[in-house]
Amino acid sequence: MDRLGGICLDYVKCEGAFAAGIATRETVAGGPPSTDLSYAMPEARSAVVFALALDQRTIPDYLAKRDRLAYEAEYNRVNSISSGVAVKLAGFLKQRGFPAVPLAANDVYREDTPLGRFEMFPPVSLRYLAAASGVGSFGLSGNILDKTHGAGIILSAVVTSAELPPTEPLSDEENYCDGCRLCLAACASNLMDPEEKTEVVLGKRTFSYSKRRSYLRCQYVCGGYTGLHASGKWSTWSPGRFPVPEDDDAFLPLLLAGVQKYSRRPEGRGGRYHSLMDDKLYTTCGNCQIVCHPDPDERKRRYQLLARGGVVIQHPDGSLEAVPSEEALRRLDAMDADTRSIYDGDITPSPDIQALADHMRSLAKAGG
Numbered sequence: 419m420d421r422l423g424g425i426c427l428d429y430v431k432c433e434g435a436f437a438a439g440i441a442t443r444e445t446v447a448g449g450p451p452s453t454d455l456s457y458a459m460p461e462a463r464s465a466v467v468f469a470l471a472l473d474q475r476t477i478p479d480y481l482a483k484r485d486r487l488a489y490e491a492e493y494n495r496v497n498s499i500s501s502g503v504a505v506k507l508a509g510f511l512k513q514r515g516f517p518a519v520p521l522a523a524n525d526v527y528r529e530d531t532p533l534g535r536f537e538m539f540p541p542v543s544l545r546y547l548a549a550a551s552g553v554g555s556f557g558l559s560g561n562i563l564d565k566t567h568g569a570g571i572i573l574s575a576v577v578t579s580a581e582l583p584p585t586e587p588l589s590d591e592e593n594y595c596d597g598c599r600l601c602l603a604a605c606a607s608n609l610m611d612p613e614e615k616t617e618v619v620l621g622k623r624t625f626s627y628s629k630r631r632s633y634l635r636c637q638y639v640c641g642g643y644t645g646l647h648a649s650g651k652w653s654t655w656s657p658g659r660f661p662v663p664e665d666d667d668a669f670l671p672l673l674l675a676g677v678q679k680y681s682r683r684p685e686g687r688g689g690r691y692h693s694l695m696d697d698k699l700y701t702t703c704g705n706c707q708i709v710c711h712p713d714p715d716e717r718k719r720r721y722q723l724l725a726r727g728g729v730v731i732q733h734p735d736g737s738l739e740a741v742p743s744e745e746a747l748r749r750l751d752a753m754d755a756d757t758r759s760i761y762d763g764d765i766t767p768s769p770d771i772q773a774l775a776d777h778m779r780s781l782a783k784a785g786g
């Protein structure tokens with residue numbers, strides 16, 4: 419079986435992964451529910467997890483809001499390849515007599531949580547598998563870091579009944595995260611708690627990263643509904659400038675109201691389809707991930723590109739443009755009230771939306 423483990427690790431590297439490891443039921447024991455390999459397959463014994471790198475050359479212009487499409491295309495391409503490699507390895511293992519299930523890089527969620535796919539709860543967490551198997555280290559952001567590619571990586575995995583030998587997690591010395599907090603500064607949603615950390619036990623190791631506030635924060639901003647940083651000086655690639663409240667409980671109705679505003683915006687170039695949306699999803703954020711480079715000077719440069727890159731506005735033909743914050747306000751002032759309302763202003767949920775949000779909350783509460 420050691421030979422099969424070695425072949426699996428080499429298999430994914432032949433297909434484009436730069437790092438690979440093996441997690442087992444034992445090496446993720448004690449972890450959160452999303453480390454339960456048997457969720458993917460009852461007879462699961464191990465998981466082969468691997469990482470592909472994003473082309474870093476597309477990142478600076480994306481952060482500076484000079485070119486969105488090149489990074490989005492790269493992100494979509496690497497996600498597709500990564501999920502495809504998982505499908506291929508699962509097929510290989512099945513042909514060898516070991517049941518196996520591929521875990522997609524993204525966009526596949528549990529259906530059996532109280533709110534179903536809407537909670538975006540993965541079948542099995544790729545991040546935990548990657549940390550437990552030494553594919554990478556947890557950064558303060560909660561993203562997985564690699565000493566060469568930073569957090570600009572895409573993970574996938576295959577869960578299998580084969581008893582593959584586990585690989586070791588990386589040592590703390592191999593983790594370049596120095597707590598610079600630029601990932602927090604680059605997040606317009608304030609998903610990451612600035613003070614508290616979460617500790618996760620996986621097998622014999624304890625990992626930590628910043629505690630998450632409501633994940634709906636990220637859905638609201640990374641989903642493109644809004645994107646203006648609290649400073650008002652810069653934004654994500656989203657042309658929305660609805661406020662990001664302090665109270666976690668406010669996000670569910672805001673998100674539902676945001677979907678309606680988003681649907682009325684003109685279609686732009688690029689984008690992709692996502693199981694939670696009828697409209698196209700455009701890549702507008704991911705900043706916490708791609709700001710994080712192993713070189714602290716490059717990290718700082720990337721953050722400055724983001725923070726000095728201005729505020730994005732949308733033209734009637736759907737195209738986006740980043741302009742200084744004062745100019746963005748002038749452009750909004752020049753819009754008629756109805757057009758402006760899809761980007762800015764009052765996003766108080768209607769009574770119907772509020773009732774739906776209350777219903778969803780009660781479902782979630784009842785589900786535990």
Ligand code: SF4
Nearest residue numbers: 557595598599601710
């Ligand atoms: S941006 Fe800084 S604090 Fe955040 S994960 Fe990267 S190195 Fe760590």
Ligand code: SF4
Nearest residue numbers: 605636639703704706
């Ligand atoms: S993807 Fe964007 S909104 Fe989501 S946590 Fe990262 S920086 Fe924040």
